[in-house]
Amino acid sequence: MIILAATPIGNLGDASRRLVEALEAATVVAAEDTRTTLRLLAALGIANRPRLIALHDHNEKDRAPELVELARGQDVLVLSDAGMPTVSDPGYGVVAAAAAAGVEVTAIPGPSAVVTALAVSGLPTDRFTFEGFVARKHGERSAALRALASEPRTMVFFEAPSRVAATLADMAVAFGAERPAAVCRELTKLHEEVVRGGLAELAAWAEEGVRGELVVVVAGAAAREVAFPDAVTQVLELVRTGMRLKDAAAEVAGLTGHSTRSLYQEALARRA
Structure with missing residues (x-):
């Protein structure tokens, strides 16, 4: 079968027992970055050295059929660099191909930057939408954010440190300067930080420079007064x-x- 395995997003202690056991027994591992996987094996003290197959955005379409065929005779473990495969990471193409071919797919759940950020943001968690990375270009990003202006659910975004100030500024324009939000930085790591405030306030804060892995959580639009x-x-x-x-x-x-x-x-x- 295909096994999607969640890996730590920062703190190595979050590696589950099931993940360790799967890595110890694996014969084939499809990894977003094989070097990262080798470091993970070493850090967890795992002596097993399975066959590593690179699986990333640029080759997943071609690799998926090969991995599905391998999974007909043995388990194929799929890993991203951090968190759950398929969530803004490679893996979806493999799962879709496996489902179409009738090959079983299962998951070893674990750390998720999306859910972790949502939980610590202080914003409503009962309904939310994950929007992944926004567009890099200002015009495309602004248009995409304007389309989300009336979204009532809490929104979760990924963003790079180099672009987060510009993105927060565009969010302030599209959603309103006072819309509550939180920037979650280096989740589960030594320098974990959650900065909360209005979007304009957060944009000004980010102008000073931000480092590390980031997740931005934004409150949904308030219910409109409609008779x-x-x-x-x-x-x-x-x-x-x-x-x-x-x-x-x-x-x-x-x-x-x-x-x-x-x-x-x-x-x-x-x-x-």
Whole structure:
């Protein structure tokens, strides 16, 4: 089978027993960076030296069929440099190919920068969306952020230290200067830091220079003040586009703050 294995995002002590056992038994490991994997094996005191196959963004399309064929006769362990494979890291193409070929896929869960940052951000965790890395170019980044301006869920982004100040400044324009956010730096490492504040405030802070691995967590848009009858009309409009009534009521409820159940029942009554 294909085994997706989460690796520590910083603190080596977060390596699970299952991960260690899998590395000790592995015969084939597909790794984002084979050098990083060799360092991980050495740091964990693992003597086993499996066959290492490089799997990264530039070769995954070509490597996936090979790995799936290997997995028909033996387990193939898939690792990213840190965290869970497939989450802004290689692995999705392999999983998709394995699923299409009927090859079993499983995972060894573990550290995740996305969930860790969300948990320590101090922002709502009940509903969230992971947006990965934003575009590098200012125009594309600004357009993508504007499209998220009314997103009601907490948003989680990855960003590079060299671009985080510019990204936070663009977020302040797209989402509003006072929109609450948190920059989570060097999670689980010695110099872990979480800086919270409004987006404009955080952009000014980042101008002084930021180092390390970063995750930016931004609060979702506040519910707009929409009268209940108008909210029901929005639900019915979404239904006319093909959305299920239950899903439409839930979406409008998230945007307006009205009860999903109330919207559903009133929309149902109007349709009767």
